[in-house]
Amino acid sequence: MRSTPEGRVENSTPTGPLGPPYPALTVTDPPSPPATDPSPPARRPRAFGCLIEIVETVVLTAIIFIALQSFVAQPFKVEQVSMRDTIEEGQYVLVDKLTPHFDGYHRGDIIVFAPPANAEIQAGKPYIKRIVGVAGDRVAIANGRVTVNGTALDEPYLFAVDGTAQPTTSHGETSTWTIPADSLFVMGDHRERSADSRDFGPILVRDVIGRAWLRYWPLPALGILPTDRHPELGASSGSMASPQGSTAP
Numbered sequence: 001m002r003s004t005p006e007g008r009v010e011n012s013t014p015t016g017p018l019g020p021p022y023p024a025l026t027v028t029d030p031p032s033p034p035a036t037d038p039s040p041p042a043r044r045p046r047a048f049g050c051l052i053e054i055v056e057t058v059v060l061t062a063i064i065f066i067a068l069q070s071f072v073a074q075p076f077k078v079e080q081v082s083m084r085d086t087i088e089e090g091q092y093v094l095v096d097k098l099t100p101h102f103d104g105y106h107r108g109d110i111i112v113f114a115p116p117a118n119a120e121i122q123a124g125k126p127y128i129k130r131i132v133g134v135a136g137d138r139v140a141i142a143n144g145r146v147t148v149n150g151t152a153l154d155e156p157y158l159f160a161v162d163g164t165a166q167p168t169t170s171h172g173e174t175s176t177w178t179i180p181a182d183s184l185f186v187m188g189d190h191r192e193r194s195a196d197s198r199d200f201g202p203i204l205v206r207d208v209i210g211r212a213w214l215r216y217w218p219l220p221a222l223g224i225l226p227t228d229r230h231p232e233l234g235a236s237s238g239s240m241a242s243p244q245g246s247t248a249p
Helices: 046-071 231-237
Strands: 073-078 092-096 110-113 127-134 138-142 145-148 176-178 183-187 208-217
Touching: 073 208, 110 183, 127 138, 127 145
Parallel strands: none
Antiparallel strands: 073 092, 092 208, 110 127, 110 208, 127 183, 138 145, 138 176
């Protein structure tokens, strides 16, 4: 306010053409709303979560089990007597499917294979026998013994009666075989109770499931299955590479 010469009092606030300006305001940010925690995500019930984990574990275990049986090793129960005394009826063996891809099959190996069409017993059950001859061998039976390429085999694994090994006889008119390519000649260790290559001839390597190497059940029978590479055959020990249940006689 100020006095004029005429004694009037005037407002010292500047005025514009539209009148006095509005009072100045202090500009500030609007107050923030109080912080609140975000709502936690909905949790699955604990029982349902445990069920999912169990299912995942079972599925993973099944996949691993199937892969192992398909490509590495597979158990078989022996339901025959043709491999006595090496393997008794009712015992379980583990069959190696992996190493034959790299090391092949050798004379003396015990193998599990799908029986050929002319086998006496099929019913979808594999056979278990011992390899006696590989491709290119000439196998013969004479005087109760087996010869390979003219050399008599030493077969300590044969079933014996009172300490005397059973003689090996032919199962028909044929007593000499020349093993063709990709084939194996097999016989059981219990020669008098075995349906084998003496009956149905050499088998194809592609029909071999794998090499039996471990007898694991019952526990008293636990042990590595004995094989014999027949050193008496010298450099002709040979092997046949492989392209890759329960067993029958």
